[in-house]
Amino acid sequence: MTDQPPIVRIRNLCKTYRRGSVEVPVLHDISFDIREREFLSLMGPSGSGKSTLLNLIAGIDRADSGSILVDGVEITLLSETELAAWRAHSVGFIFQFYNLIPVLTALENVELPLHLSGLSRRERREHARLCLDLVSLSHRLDHYPGQLSGGEQQRVAIARAIVTDPSILVADEPTGDLDRVSAGEILDLMERLNGQLGKTVIMVTHDPRAAERAGVLRHLDKGVLGSDDPPDSP
Amino acid sequence: MILRILLRNAFRNRLRTGLTILGITVAILAFGLLRTVVAAWYASVESASAARLVTRNAVSLVFPLPLSYKEKIRQIQGVRGVSWGNWFGGVYIEEKNFFPNFAVDARTYLDLYPEFILPEDQLKAFLGDRKGFVAGRKIAAQFGWKPGDTVTLRGVIYPGNWDFVMRGIYRGRDKTIDETQFFFHWDYLNETVRRLYPQRADQVGFYMIGVTHPDQAAEVASAVDEAFRNSLAETLTETEKAFNLGFISMTSAIVLAIQLVSVVIIFIIMAVVANTMAMTTRERIGDYAVLKTLGFGGRHIAALVFGEALVITLTGCALGMALTFPVARAFAESMPNFFPVFNVAPSTLALDVAAALLVAGAAGVIPTRTAIGIRIADGLRRIG
Numbered sequence: 001m002t003d004q005p006p007i008v009r010i011r012n013l014c015k016t017y018r019r020g021s022v023e024v025p026v027l028h029d030i031s032f033d034i035r036e037r038e039f040l041s042l043m044g045p046s047g048s049g050k051s052t053l054l055n056l057i058a059g060i061d062r063a064d065s066g067s068i069l070v071d072g073v074e075i076t077l078l079s080e081t082e083l084a085a086w087r088a089h090s091v092g093f094i095f096q097f098y099n100l101i102p103v104l105t106a107l108e109n110v111e112l113p114l115h116l117s118g119l120s121r122r123e124r125r126e127h128a129r130l131c132l133d134l135v136s137l138s139h140r141l142d143h144y145p146g147q148l149s150g151g152e153q154q155r156v157a158i159a160r161a162i163v164t165d166p167s168i169l170v171a172d173e174p175t176g177d178l179d180r181v182s183a184g185e186i187l188d189l190m191e192r193l194n195g196q197l198g199k200t201v202i203m204v205t206h207d208p209r210a211a212e213r214a215g216v217l218r219h220l221d222k223g224v225l226g227s228d229d230p231p232d233s234p
Numbered sequence: 235m236i237l238r239i240l241l242r243n244a245f246r247n248r249l250r251t252g253l254t255i256l257g258i259t260v261a262i263l264a265f266g267l268l269r270t271v272v273a274a275w276y277a278s279v280e281s282a283s284a285a286r287l288v289t290r291n292a293v294s295l296v297f298p299l300p301l302s303y304k305e306k307i308r309q310i311q312g313v314r315g316v317s318w319g320n321w322f323g324g325v326y327i328e329e330k331n332f333f334p335n336f337a338v339d340a341r342t343y344l345d346l347y348p349e350f351i352l353p354e355d356q357l358k359a360f361l362g363d364r365k366g367f368v369a370g371r372k373i374a375a376q377f378g379w380k381p382g383d384t385v386t387l388r389g390v391i392y393p394g395n396w397d398f399v400m401r402g403i404y405r406g407r408d409k410t411i412d413e414t415q416f417f418f419h420w421d422y423l424n425e426t427v428r429r430l431y432p433q434r435a436d437q438v439g440f441y442m443i444g445v446t447h448p449d450q451a452a453e454v455a456s457a458v459d460e461a462f463r464n465s466l467a468e469t470l471t472e473t474e475k476a477f478n479l480g481f482i483s484m485t486s487a488i489v490l491a492i493q494l495v496s497v498v499i500i501f502i503i504m505a506v507v508a509n510t511m512a513m514t515t516r517e518r519i520g521d522y523a524v525l526k527t528l529g530f531g532g533r534h535i536a537a538l539v540f541g542e543a544l545v546i547t548l549t550g551c552a553l554g555m556a557l558t559f560p561v562a563r564a565f566a567e568s569m570p571n572f573f574p575v576f577n578v579a580p581s582t583l584a585l586d587v588a589a590a591l592l593v594a595g596a597a598g599v600i601p602t603r604t605a606i607g608i609r610i611a612d613g614l615r616r617i618g
Contacts, residue, residue, distance in 0.1 A: 052611075060527055060610040081531060088529025095614065099524045103242035108235070113528045115235045160528075 006033035007167060007200050008057055013066035015052055015223075026052045028223045030066070034216075036167070039194040039201045041214030049223040050204045051172055057202060058091050058170040059083045071167055088116045092161030092199075094190075096173035098153040100145040100160075106132060107141040110159045117164060131159035135189060151182030158189055162199070169193060171203040175210050187213045236534055240541035243518065251546060254510045258550025258593070259557065261503035262586050266558035267565065268496035269582045275482060275489055277575035281410045282474040284448035285314075286346060287455050289441040290477075292468040298437035299467050301424075306461055307441060312454040314446045317342035319420055320439035324387030324396060326377065332572075333373045335387060335416035337423035346444045349407040356381065356402030364422045366401035370413035372574065374403045387416075392427060414574035443471070500589045507597035511543050515601035522605045523613020532606040539605050543598040544591075551590035555583055 013030040016023050026049040034040050034057075042050040055061035056068060059075050068075050071090065078086060093099075100109045110128040119127070132138055135155040145153050154174060161169055171190065175183035187210055193199045194215075205211050219226035245251055273280075289307065291297035298320075307316050319338035325331070340361055344350060352360070352368060359381070360366045369379060379385060383400045398418050406413050420438070428435035445454045455471040462469045472480075482489070515522075522535050558578050566576035 055611050058527075060614075084526065084529045084531050087527065093527055099520065099527075099614065101239065101521055101524065103239060103246060104235075108238070112235060112525075116529050
């Protein structure tokens with residue numbers, strides 16, 4: 001794994017939230033690399049900044065300072081529109097609460113990101129079916145999220161995350177809302193995506209059992225990255 | 235896909251959406267009816283001919299003009315025909331059975347009003363019977379009159395019971411023509427008046443003048459008034475439209491109030507829809523954040539919010555418009571004499587749609603700004 005080039009290169013990243021007149025520092029001068037095909041787990045106590053760091057890497061939040069280079073693109077320099085377009089094809093998102101659109105079926109939810117891809121309706125449907133097949137949900141295509149169990153909903157969310165074939169998957173507590181069996185199935189699936197499809201997986205978790213599945217483990221505490229795997233020099 | 239989402243979102247909370255649609259339906263129905271009332275108020279103006287003038291006493295309509303003026307008017311250049319008449323103001327059985335009734339010089343009057351369609355045989359029968367009368371289709375139907383029936387009006391301006399024999403039923407050339415009028419022979423009135431009140435004989439309430447070319451109407455009107463300047467009864471001549479508008483201007487405050495109420499209704503429903511949209515947007519912030527995460531931009535989010543507002547308002551608008559027709563018909567039937575012409579005009583329907591679009595647009599502005607402006611991280615946090 002260490003032979004792989006870095007797909008994410010983070011340097012001197014800082015982020016502070018403002019709550020009214022109060023400034024709450026969240027990330028302090030974070031610098032590290034994530035290698036291609038790496039399965040990274042970010043752990044830390046609540047409020048340590050791990051979800052914020054994940055959001056910054058995924059381009060859904062803005063850093064105050066520092067650099068985030070993802071697959072050769074300096075995403076801190078992108079405009080909102082450019083960032084949205086970059087997210088659409090570069091990153092797959094898996095959330096703790098699945099975040100499926102409740103009025104769309106499983107197939108439509110998975111198809112959703114492809115509407116920005118320029119594919120024909122038939123191609124979109126084919127891709128979506130394929131991904132749902134990959135997560136063993138080809139028998140639930142026309143079910144709405146409310147008709148699916150938590151584990152099934154998370155599998156639909158994973159299918160949606162991979163349907164655009166992004167190189168990076170970000171997962172924020174993907175097993176946090178699941179029972180032990182379903183959580184295990186989801187982690188198996190993520191391992192497969194990492195091992196067999198070569199996706200770089202960045203996962204935030206509280207769960208030590210989930211973190212064990214990752215190849216690389218990093219700790220954040222009070223916005224400071226632990227020294228368990230120091231970054232390469234720039 | 236955006237269309238699919240917004241259509242399904244619109245009916246996600248069926249009770250709330252249903253109640254909002256009901257509110258819009260009632261508002262559009264009320265708006266449409268009030269606009270139709272205003273249009274009905276102006277119906278006589280709309281149906282007035284540009285080629286007809288009305289001459290009356292310059293002092294007031296209640297003062298008569300000599301019958302002898304007719305020959306002098308006829309000689310004025312640009313005059314195609316002259317007729318005359320009096321407002322009779324008779325009551326049929328009781329006051330609530332109001333309808334306009336006039337004594338007119340029948341042949342010349344009907345020549346000037348080609349929009350009153352009377353079958354040839356009925357016209358012939360009417361002209362041949364000095365006690366005959368013709369009535370519009372609506373009042374004939376309302377009171378069940380048939381040709382040959384005798385109808386008695388109680389005179390108020392001309393006291394006594396006046397018997398008339400129905401000789402014809404006219405219908406309007408189109409829907410804008412008043413079909414509630416009652417015409418009888420001026421000669422019948424004048425002969426009776428000469429016998430009973432000789433000093434009131436040979437006096438007419440108004441002259442109707444047909445002009446050769448509508449664009450000469452102003453010149454002809456001036457010429458008529460000039461012809462009787464410094465006479466015992468000076469005249470005031472104006473177009474039929476201006477004459478009718480003069481009556482309506484007396485009730486302009488009521489018309490203005492109706493128009494204001496119709497606008498207020500739209501503002502009220504705008505607030506209701508805006509409230510619904512604010513609530514739905516607050517509920518959907520998580521969905522919008524997910525869509526933004528997946529790469530959908532502000533225009534997609536705007537389409538979702540505005541689209542949902544449009545679906546709700548246009549559904550209510552369509553229902554309201556569909557209901558306007560039967561309700562307007564029932565309304566017109568319940569007071570045929572007060573609103574002889576009560577038609578839902580195409581312009582009213584266009585105003586309905588414009589009002590619905592305005593409501594959707596205005597109601598969607600702030601929720602759209604909220605939805606577009608929310609930070610993805612904040613939107614996603616709300617879901618958790």
